[in-house]
Amino acid sequence: MKLAVxxxxxxxxxxxxxxxxxxxxxLPISELVLIDPAADRLDLVGGLARRIFAKQGHPGKIVTTSxxxxxxxxxxxxxxxxxxxxxxxxxxxxxxxxECGCVGQETTGAGGLAKALRTVPVVLDIAERVRRTNPDAWIIDFTNPVGIVTRALLQAGHKAVGLxxxxxxxxxxxxxLLQVTPAEVHLDHVGLNHLTWELGVRLGGPQGDNVLPKLLAEHGDAIADDLRLPRQVLDRLGVVPSYYLRYFYAHDEVVRELGTKPSRAAEVAAMERELLTMYGDPALDEKPELLAKRGGAFYSEAAVDLAASLLGNGGSPVQVVNTYNNGTLPFxxxxxxxxxxxxxxxxxxxPLPVPELDPLYAGLIAHVTAYEDLALEAALRGGRDRVFRALLAHPLVGQYAYADGLTDRLIEHNREHLAWA
Known part of the structure; x- marks a missing residue:
């Protein structure tokens, strides 16, 4: 079996x-192809990848190409x-x-829209080329913003699932925290990509006992610390929001924080330079501990599980993915x-059936979905007015003066990636 990244x-x-x-x-792979236009990075990553396979006794071949x-x-x-x-x-x-008093983040708000505008046309071009050479291939999208990118792929008729x-x-x-195996834990995970809530945590499967109240009672402080939200917020909601909800639930606080410290992008860029130096060490034959700080924890396990299921090689029968609603959320x-x-x-x-949602969650999901509709239209068709409309619709922007200023800045900073600008 051949896979490409x-x-x-x-x-x-x-x-x-x-x-x-x-x-x-x-997921028995006979050939894994790493594709990237950056030849220098690809050589370093490809060399480490081959050493990891060799150390763990994997018989598959790793190929690198641009x-x-x-x-x-x-x-x-x-x-x-x-x-x-x-x-x-x-x-x-x-x-x-x-600069406009709004959250600066790479997947939500104005920054997330900029990423979508840069990314959707490129991904659709790649997917079309995949379809021309190999129409039966599944496309697994881990590229952010995953919800918007996956929707673009599905609307264009591609065999795609977002992860x-x-x-x-x-x-x-x-x-x-529960001292059980991960396979025993099923999440009532509901929402949009980077806008989700755990409504329940069940042991043994989708119909198992809901132990979320126990988790919050016994480990609420630790969970709240990870999310950087007050414990009382979790207690009052009775659910666990994803950490991205902090941008909505504590917007002004986050904006103040972001204005007083280096950006996450700067931290990641420094980390990447160090990682690439490490990858060039011919003695390194395992992923370094520093990589855990880069983000993407457990991505590989989720990707293997999803690919195995899509390709008929087993995998978990139920997985959390991004796909068409098809009536799951009736609103x-x-x-x-x-x-x-x-x-x-x-x-x-x-999608499996989900519980009826409290308006507190359903309303925000509907609001952000409306933004995503407009964001995808702007990514596909371009134009200043479409960018403005998407920003005005976003709950983290929502005021015409902010949307106007952000539109100008978005276009100015992304002109080289926007064919219509």
Whole structure:
């Protein structure tokens, strides 16, 4: 079985390689192709990837190439983990929104829109080239903003499923707190990508006992500290929001914080330089501990599980993914992309029923979905007015003066990536 990774030169990739090596019985790969236009990074990452496979006794071949068409030809699945504009663009996404008093973040708010505008056209071009050379390949999207990118892929008729590591990270955390195996923990995980809540934590499967009240009673302080939210917020809600909800629930506090410290992009860029130096060491044959601070924890395990299910090689029957709503949340259109537990097999992902949502959550989901509708329209068709409309619709912007100023800044900082600008 051949798999391809677009964005294979990412410093994330050794995490993925480690998962492929450890879980080779779940996903037996004979050839893994790492595709990236940055030849220098690709050489470093590819060398470490081969050493990881060799150390763990994986018989598969690892190929590196900058030729997308050749790299994806014959692949059963193609994983997308690219960052258009690199860390330099991320640095901009996290800084210029602050000039207007809005959150600067790479996947939500004005920065998230900028990333979507840069990314959607590139991903659609890649997917079309995959379809021309290999129409049966599954596309697994880990590229942010995952919800908008996955919707673009699905609307264009591609065989695509979106993947995020937030749910698997919480599953692993809760399993450790409960002192059970991760396989025993099922999440009532509901919402949109980077806008989700754990409404329940069940032991033994989707119909198991809900132990979330126990978790909050016994470990609420630790969970709240991880989310950087007050414990009383979790107690009053009775749910566990994803850490991205802090941008909504504590917007002004976050803006003040971001204005007084280096951006996350600057931290990551420094970390990447150190990681790439480490990757060049011929004695290194495992993912370094520093990589855990880079982000993307458990991404490899989620990716292996999803690919195995889509390719008919087993995998967990129920996984949290991004896919079409198709009536799951009745207040959204069928073609909205949601992030919920789904039954996954070779035919694709089918969302499982979810509990009726409190208006507190349903209202924000509907609001952000409306923004995502407009963001995708702006990404596909371009134009200043479409960018303005998307920003005005976003709950983290929402005022015309802010939306006007942010529109000008977004276009100015991203002109080289916007064909229409």
């Amino acid at each position: 677009v964005g294979g030169g990412s410093t994330y990739t050794p995490e993925l390689i480690d998962g492929f090596a450890r879980l080779r019985d779940t 030729d997308l068409d050749a790299g994806v030809e014959g692949a059963a699945a193609v994983l997308l983990q690219l960052r258009v504009g690199g860390q330099a663009a991320r640095q901009q996404d996290e800084t210029w929104p602050l 995020c590591n937030v749910a698997i990270g919480l599953q692993r955390k809760f399993a450790a 959204l259109a069928d073609d909205a992309v949601i992030e919920v537990p789904a039954r996954v097999d070779a035919a694709g992902a089918v």
